[in-house]
Amino acid sequence: MxxxxxxxxxxxxxxxxxxxxxxxxxxxxxxxxxxxxxxxxxxxxxxxxxxxxxxxxxxxxxxxxxxxxxxxxxxxxxxxxxxxxxxxxxxxxxxxxxxxxxxxxxxxxxxxxxxxxxxxxxxxxxxxxxxxxxxxxxxxxxxxxxxxxxxxxxxxxxxxxxxxxxxxxxxxxSIDSVVLFLIIFLWTPPHFWALALYKQSDYGAAGIPMLPNVAGEQATKVQILVYSLLLVASTLVPSVTGFMGPIYSTVAVVTGAYFVWLAWVLFRTTETVAMKKAGRSLFTYSLSYLAVIFLALLTDHAAELLGWL
CATH class of the missing domain: 1.10.357.140 (UbiA prenyltransferase)
Structure with missing residues (x-):
């Protein structure tokens, strides 16, 4: 096309x-x-x-x-x-x-x-x-x-x-600031492609080559799942490097597991109406997910400064 x-x-x-x-x-x-x-x-x-x-x-x-x-x-x-x-x-x-x-x-x-x-x-x-x-x-x-x-x-x-x-x-x-960059960078594709799955007709009418319109729904769902896994892996880096402590690590694991689960549900869904619903669910969750991850970074940092960790 x-x-x-x-x-x-x-x-x-x-x-x-x-x-x-x-x-x-x-x-x-x-x-x-x-x-x-x-x-x-x-x-x-x-x-x-x-x-x-x-x-x-x-x-x-x-x-x-x-x-x-x-x-x-x-x-x-x-x-x-x-x-x-x-x-x-x-x-x-x-x-x-x-x-x-x-x-x-x-x-x-x-x-x-x-x-x-x-x-x-x-x-x-x-x-x-x-x-x-x-x-x-x-x-x-x-x-x-x-x-x-x-x-x-x-x-x-x-x-x-x-x-x-x-x-x-x-x-x-620094490495730590690059990791913060990487988290948002890897969050963006599953966030927007989930939106694109249930807004395909809009993007198609406007002539914007979003992935579902060019590569198809199945390829898009595969990419969403791959990027979701990479995203969650990137959120665990601050824990591994010692930049963040147990509060952040717990939030990253729990919220990340649910993100991957939603991506997996979307990947497994084939019926059009259900797929659009699953895409909307992932898109909606992804909005709050990024905010929660960064709030956890802030909370963990504050807890360390206050001597709670």
């Missing part, structure tokens, strides 16, 4: 733009997870950071994530108009003009990177700049419409925030 680029002739009068529409451009739900993982990376990093500087760093990462969202919606306005999941976003719904989204994204990108560099260090700022570039250009403009591996490679953009938080404190990249 050939996939073609759509034209970007979406131009609608922004006659109803409200504050909440501009906030929607920043993808606040995605931003909340980005901010939380960055916050955890910042807090578990060795050495500590001035609370005010730390707050500024997290704010910069949040603004950078919002800038990425705005740039993504600017470029994807054509396909957003086709997909039921995204048709009511501010640009395709006609509440904000595409050029306004582009301007907002560029201004917020420059502001967040410069402020982070001045407040912490330029390694953290460089990582933030690269993350915005990776999501807006490498993923949105190139990978998303050209390869079924879009989510695998593009997932790197969402995996950088804890590394940025870590770098803001330490000015370095």
């Amino acid at each position: 050939a996939y073609v680029h759509h034209s970007h002739d979406v131009h609608v009068p922004a006659h109803e733009a409200r504050v909440e529409d501009y906030l929607a451009l920043l993808k606040p739900r995605v931003m909340s997870l980005v901010v939380f993982t960055a916050f955890v990376g910042l807090l578990v990093a060795p050495g500590g950071i001035n609370p005010f500087v730390g707050a500024v760093a997290v704010l910069c990462i949040a603004i950078g994530a919002g800038a990425s969202g705005a740039l993504n919606m600017w470029y994807d306005a054509d396909i957003d108009a086709i997909m039921s999941r995204t048709a009511n976003r501010p640009i395709p719904a006609g509440r904000i003009e595409r050029d306004h989204a582009l301007a907002l994204g560029l201004v917020l990108s420059a502001f967040s990177v410069c402020l982070l560099g001045l407040a912490t260090n330029w390694l953290a700022a460089s990582l933030l700049a690269f993350t915005i570039f990776f999501y807006a250009v490498i993923y949105t403009m190139w990978l998303k419409r050209s390869t079924p591996q879009n989510i695998v490679i593009g997932g790197a953009a969402g995996a950088f925030p804890p590394m940025i938080g870590w770098a803001a404190v330490t000015g370095t990249i």
Whole structure:
């Protein structure tokens, strides 16, 4: 099946733009997870950071994530108009003009990177700049419409925030921060492919080569199971290296076992309605799973600082 680029002739009068529409451009739900993982990376990093500087760093990462969202919606306005999941976003719904989204994204990108560099260090700022570039250009403009591996490679953009938080404190990249990156990187494919399984028609209509549309449902279910196993294995690394203690280890084992179980149920399901239901179950669980893993990292670290471990 050939996939073609759509034209970007979406131009609608922004006659109803409200504050909440501009906030929607920043993808606040995605931003909340980005901010939380960055916050955890910042807090578990060795050495500590001035609370005010730390707050500024997290704010910069949040603004950078919002800038990425705005740039993504600017470029994807054509396909957003086709997909039921995204048709009511501010640009395709006609509440904000595409050029306004582009301007907002560029201004917020420059502001967040410069402020982070001045407040912490330029390694953290460089990582933030690269993350915005990776999501807006490498993923949105190139990978998303050209390869079924879009989510695998593009997932790197969402995996950088804890590394940025870590770098803001330490000015370095370490094995532990790379493991935090790896957890999110490996979480992304099963999370989005589970969504793609029950939203196949949307992606097909928009011409996005998501794995189920290109390789088929069975191949997608195999990949989901493989990545789920790799994901759970990566969450156990902090326990093995001694970076985290028994609280984190227990949570990682229990929540990981259920993640793999849901992936296995999906893999074994062949009937279409049941498969879509299983895909939705895994997608829904995966949303809370990542938050719980990072909350466990934070809890274990706090317990160690307080001398409870």
